[in-house]
Amino acid sequence: MNTIHVPVRDAYNVFIERGILSKCGALIEDLISGSTCAIITDDNVDKLYADALIASLTEAGLKAVKFVIPHGEASKCNASLMQIYSFLCENDITRADCLIALGGGVVGDLTGFAAATYLRGIHYIQVPTSLLAQVDSSVGGKTAIDLPEGKNLVGAFYQPDAVFCDPDTLRTLPREFLTDGMGEVVKYGMIADAKLFDLLCECDLDTVQEHFDEIIPACVSVKRDVVAEDERDTGLRMILNFGHTIGHAIEAYYHYETYTHGCAVGAGMCLMTKYNGSPEEYERLAACCERYGLPTDVEAPLSQLLPLCGHDKKRLGADIRYITCSPIGTAHIKTAPYHDFCRLFER
DSSP: EEEEEEEEEEEEEEOOTTGGGGGGGHHHHHSSSEEEEEEEEEEHHHIIIIIIHHHHHTTTOOOOEEEESSSSGGGGHHHHHHHHHHHHHHOOOOOOOOEEESSSSHHHHHHHHHHHHHHHHOOEEEOOSHIIIIITTTOOOEEEEEETEEEEEHHHHOOOOOEEEGGGGGOOOOOOOOOHHHHHHHHHHHHOHHHHHHHHHHHHHGGGGGGHHHHHHHHHHHHHHHHHOOOTTGGGGGGGGTTTHEEEEHHTTTTSSSOOOOHHHHHHHHHHHHHHHHHHHHHHHHHHHHHTTOOOOOSSHHHHHHHHHHTTTTTTEEEEEEESSSSTTTEEEEEEHHHHHHHHTTT
């Protein structure tokens, strides 16, 4: 088992091991003082992995109850949150019990925010089953729901008690979900790990799966180091948003329907590097993204995307904070007035 310790104020471990889903009940039993685990999952993951998790919890002497949401970003909303609160009340969930997020980023964000706010905070555990969630969103304590006006605009920093990553769950992912996750994997190579980026340039969507036992810990370790230094996202942690300023604008422009988050980040990274990096760096990044089916551009004109960047939650007053990566494997946080930011894309 690969165990990565996240040394934040409420420290916890990320456990990475094939098959850990079917035996994590005993580990969870050691983490909580109560007897009930409320599993939050979606209708796709429920059919694949809920029974195995429930069996493991039951074997450890824990009671398991389950709430299933429809899959997709549309469920990361206030209506779903209210339903989860009612479900927790109906099942007499107390502060001694815990929530378990079984699924991808939507389930993790929603469950984490429910845990942060129900009874002013109860225990929760992440069991990510998508590549994007295993390498990124399950670690670091960011929880949120979306508003009609934008993504992740209401949330809280609230760390899980543990994260259990089972790479075997990635075998059932459709190719488009692997592509989605690879957007964040490429990001980690760009911002902090040139060796990882070199490996990604040698693989493709089929062969990269042979390296997940190496790739997942590499990404989690980068995020661990960043979060340990900047838990509340006021400094270094901003480098994790490389590609996201434009990526979030792409998602909003297409009403969160045309591009998945990882694909939008892929295009966002390429556009940022095209205008703010060297031609050689852009060519390497674009070629790497293409190997995994990630877009390097979108049809939406920059003149319509850039105004949407002004709505990004990383905005600081009249300024926009954005990330560049030059050379590959290093990240730089930059701040500019909105109009100066737009001028970066004029050439």
